[in-house]
Amino acid sequence: MDESSLLDLLPLYYSRLFPYIDYYRWLSCGEANTFARREFSFTLRDDIYIRFQSFRKINDFKNEIKRLCPYKIDIGAVYNVEPSNKKREVKFEPIQKEFVIDIDMTDYDEIRVCCSGADICIKCWKYMALAVKILDIALRNDFGFDHILWVFSGRRGVHCWVCDKKARFLTQNCRKGIANYLQLITGGDCTKKKVKIRKMHHSIKRALSIIEPVFIKICIEEQNMLGTKDNVTKFLGIITEDEMRNEVKDVLNKHLTSITKWEAFVSFFKDQIQSGSKKWCKMRYLIEEIMIQYAYPRLDINVTKGLNHLLKSPFCIHPKTGKVCIPINPKLVDQFDPHNVPTIMTLINEINTFDTKEITEQGESTDNLKRIKDYKKTSLNKPYYIFQEFLRSLENSQKGEKIKQSGMVFIQRQLQYLHEF
Amino acid sequence: MDYIPKEKFTVKPEISILKETYPHDVQLYKIPPTGEISLLEFQDYALERQKVLQLLELILTQQHSTLEETKLAFTNLLRKEGYYQYAKLLNAQGSDSNNEDLEARRKDHISHYVLRLAYSLEEDLQNYMLVHETEFFKLRFASMNKEDLSKFLITSGIHYSQISQEFKEQNRENLRASTVFTGDFENMDFYELPFDEVVDLINDRKVYVHRGIAYVPQSEFISVFVTHFRSNLAVELNRAKKFVVTNLSDDRLQHFIKNLPDCFSGMSKVVWSSENTPISKLNDLSKTSYPLCMRIMHEHLKTNHHLKNTGRLQYGLFLKGIGVTLDDSIEFWKSEMTKKEDINEDKFNKQYLYQIQYNYGKVGRRVNYRPPGCTKLVVDPVGPGEIHGCPFKHMDIDELTKKLIEYKISPSDIHEISKYATEGRYNLACTTYFESTHKKYPEKIFFHPNQYFEQSRLILNKNEIKEENTIQDKYAELSPENISQSAKIKVEKNINTSNSTTPSKTIERKVKTIDRKMGKMDSLNIAALLNDDSD
Numbered sequence: 033m034d035e036s037s038l039l040d041l042l043p044l045y046y047s048r049l050f051p052y053i054d055y056y057r058w059l060s061c062g063e064a065n066t067f068a069r070r071e072f073s074f075t076l077r078d079d080i081y082i083r084f085q086s087f088r089k090i091n092d093f094k095n096e097i098k099r100l101c102p103y104k105i106d107i108g109a110v111y112n113v114e115p116s117n118k119k120r121e122v123k124f125e126p127i128q129k130e131f132v133i134d135i136d137m138t139d140y141d142e143i144r145v146c147c148s149g150a151d152i153c154i155k156c157w158k159y160m161a162l163a164v165k166i167l168d169i170a171l172r173n174d175f176g177f178d179h180i181l182w183v184f185s186g187r188r189g190v191h192c193w194v195c196d197k198k199a200r201f202l203t204q205n206c207r208k209g210i211a212n213y214l215q216l217i218t219g220g221d222c223t224k225k226k227v228k229i230r231k232m233h234h235s236i237k238r239a240l241s242i243i244e245p246v247f248i249k250i251c252i253e254e255q256n257m258l259g260t261k262d263n264v265t266k267f268l269g270i271i272t273e274d275e276m277r278n279e280v281k282d283v284l285n286k287h288l289t290s291i292t293k294w295e296a297f298v299s300f301f302k303d304q305i306q307s308g309s310k311k312w313c314k315m316r317y318l319i320e321e322i323m324i325q326y327a328y329p330r331l332d333i334n335v336t337k338g339l340n341h342l343l344k345s346p347f348c349i350h351p352k353t354g355k356v357c358i359p360i361n362p363k364l365v366d367q368f369d370p371h372n373v374p375t376i377m378t379l380i381n382e383i384n385t386f387d388t389k390e391i392t393e394q395g396e397s398t399d400n401l402k403r404i405k406d407y408k409k410t411s412l413n414k415p416y417y418i419f420q421e422f423l424r425s426l427e428n429s430q431k432g433e434k435i436k437q438s439g440m441v442f443i444q445r446q447l448q449y450l451h452e453f
Numbered sequence: 454m455d456y457i458p459k460e461k462f463t464v465k466p467e468i469s470i471l472k473e474t475y476p477h478d479v480q481l482y483k484i485p486p487t488g489e490i491s492l493l494e495f496q497d498y499a500l501e502r503q504k505v506l507q508l509l510e511l512i513l514t515q516q517h518s519t520l521e522e523t524k525l526a527f528t529n530l531l532r533k534e535g536y537y538q539y540a541k542l543l544n545a546q547g548s549d550s551n552n553e554d555l556e557a558r559r560k561d562h563i564s565h566y567v568l569r570l571a572y573s574l575e576e577d578l579q580n581y582m583l584v585h586e587t588e589f590f591k592l593r594f595a596s597m598n599k600e601d602l603s604k605f606l607i608t609s610g611i612h613y614s615q616i617s618q619e620f621k622e623q624n625r626e627n628l629r630a631s632t633v634f635t636g637d638f639e640n641m642d643f644y645e646l647p648f649d650e651v652v653d654l655i656n657d658r659k660v661y662v663h664r665g666i667a668y669v670p671q672s673e674f675i676s677v678f679v680t681h682f683r684s685n686l687a688v689e690l691n692r693a694k695k696f697v698v699t700n701l702s703d704d705r706l707q708h709f710i711k712n713l714p715d716c717f718s719g720m721s722k723v724v725w726s727s728e729n730t731p732i733s734k735l736n737d738l739s740k741t742s743y744p745l746c747m748r749i750m751h752e753h754l755k756t757n758h759h760l761k762n763t764g765r766l767q768y769g770l771f772l773k774g775i776g777v778t779l780d781d782s783i784e785f786w787k788s789e790m791t792k793k794e795d796i797n798e799d800k801f802n803k804q805y806l807y808q809i810q811y812n813y814g815k816v817g818r819r820v821n822y823r824p825p826g827c828t829k830l831v832v833d834p835v836g837p838g839e840i841h842g843c844p845f846k847h848m849d850i851d852e853l854t855k856k857l858i859e860y861k862i863s864p865s866d867i868h869e870i871s872k873y874a875t876e877g878r879y880n881l882a883c884t885t886y887f888e889s890t891h892k893k894y895p896e897k898i899f900f901h902p903n904q905y906f907e908q909s910r911l912i913l914n915k916n917e918i919k920e921e922n923t924i925q926d927k928y929a930e931l932s933p934e935n936i937s938q939s940a941k942i943k944v945e946k947n948i949n950t951s952n953s954t955t956p957s958k959t960i961e962r963k964v965k966t967i968d969r970k971m972g973k974m975d976s977l978n979i980a981a982l983l984n985d986d987s988d
Contacts, residue, residue: 203684209656212657
């Protein structure tokens, strides 16, 4: 997408399509005060970057966005004071923020062969689908979170926003704890074996039950995990003992394709365990560890840990691809194809086509056109619906809480009243 | 070392009151100390605790595999350095108490509060205190015997309830698989707690957690208290900061408190080089005087013209520490990183310049960041594509060996280094690397990359100033003498100073000249001073 057309289209997008009202509903968490203390930061043309923007009213926000037409909007924490007034305060600190997760395809470069860097294809996107499925269930089942928004990051990754009240008020230390709980793959370029399982924790077991059925298809076949010399060398690096590595090497050398090699390795390993080989038994979770290393989500953990860390907002336009950062339904993530995500260009075209068609069919009476919201004329309709569904359930829980609170106050008053007599 | 201040100089609380105030060896430090204390004691206690935390930092870089081993190593070190009271506190089992114990508990209490004030002012100091006080607490908590543990649980006010046998049966498999336990599963009691009260266990994946509830066996209750202790301290540090900024009016104390962390565990001189290092020398220095972690990063930067964010942070701050000026630093990074095809000067200025200036405290929050020590390098995670952190921990042994062969380390040394690295004794591995490259032992075990650099320069420059860099002398800077002087308290001349009253080993010599009576005259009301409720 070239920059000049982006420049032309952004004003249209921000005035006709950006979902201001729902966006405000989401980020205010039921309180105007919360929205006003929320940090936004904008990246403008020529990489000009401005932080600590905040807006008291939805219209202030709307007008500023329309005026600046930012290439990128980032969302930060809710602070104790309005971020735009922070200079006047001695103490300026984040109070709450959604628990967020950032997964970027570049972190998969060492295990994917189909693409590298910023590129993605339908094959490596499967990693993302796996990640969404594994993390979504962990957040729900283990931590009891219900209001989880998954968003396509515009090019090659996904973002996750956990918006439950409890999640928003987690301490930094606790965020770090959950992040480490979810992070199974650790170690940099100098660590070949990146997964060490000491105990088969229920969360690991569950993740494996999601990975296992698709492991051979995705990793062994499509990513050709053992198909080339380089890949085999990489794979052998996971086995840290020289002697054992050589044994496996011999086994693999007898076979030609990725899949036969894998099968041979698995049956070799199982034989070793069954025969009670001591050195192999020390690594009894080796197969599981390999599956995790090749298929488990790779989180950018620093984003999750920091309370004041910023994350790109949903409904931004990615300046390089022109794609909209749209919400993803985690239940249907397998059907999500990043190539079908609408770009700003297609959206504007869709509106125009719709309008022209309406006009030719209905004549010049534009009443109907005005009545229909612009996004409904486009392929954003579905993603918006996902967002609105998410909001509905979030707001219901917020209402429930308010009722509970006011109920408590009411009972307390009653008690007090009784007391006084 | 067991210093008990002389009666006539200090205001000493009654034993009976002490008994009431300090029923336990372990405390959560929820109530500030009350009573009066001499200025001297105030300073002594703080310096001593600071030193204790520093020793703990050293122990933590060794990464012992069990809590018990860590505790043993720490106890031995404390004894070796003469901190018998702390060694005793560390291993104290509970509530039995003689007078000496009570005295130690009081000291523990007061010194903790003084450090709270002193370490509240900057974020990295706060973090230092959080990490190390929490660790200290954890070790001490583990020493408690069962009886005292239950007493402690009752008084703590933390709520938890036991799960039913039925629930245990239903979730048997998950509980067994996800709980770390020793002993008999059948007889184990589990308690329900919100997951955010056992962050430690979550962090290490050591507990069964379902829909936000963690099922914690009693043996892991320590985690509940550690989490509690930590979050409480985090809140209190911020309150302490407010107090120091707005309410602390006593000049002497202000000076002391603001300067105490500057001899940050006695390290400020180690971390900040007194000399400028020109960037033209970095290549050579990386081979002769860099610790392995920094050498690898330097090399990576030189060959790949890129380092990921955390790597830039760690190496950038290291450079700042060894005396590379901001301008030089910018030039150095720019010249390296723009060698990469897709980065031109304009892009560099936009993407990376800010962080360098930020590290030097020139933009953003304007904090003068300290280079991180070994603990941080060892503990911080390393992700795909990254090469920062402690090589002895984060590199596979064969990768490490390859690197060392490349650096022409002798085979026997390589063997020793990799042995230490596998055992998790990273600072010994680092020391051996130093020995191998310098043909000389370092004076101290390393706990900071910049300390390594400093020691190396010291040897290579054949500089005679050696003794001056021992930690003891760094304390001297902050001895009560200097502080009182700078606070312009008149010290009368020709005062009869008795050598017999030594407040603590470390500052013994320097204190000789101080008027001991001053302590009495200026005794402070600790309650007023430390009760940070006053806002």
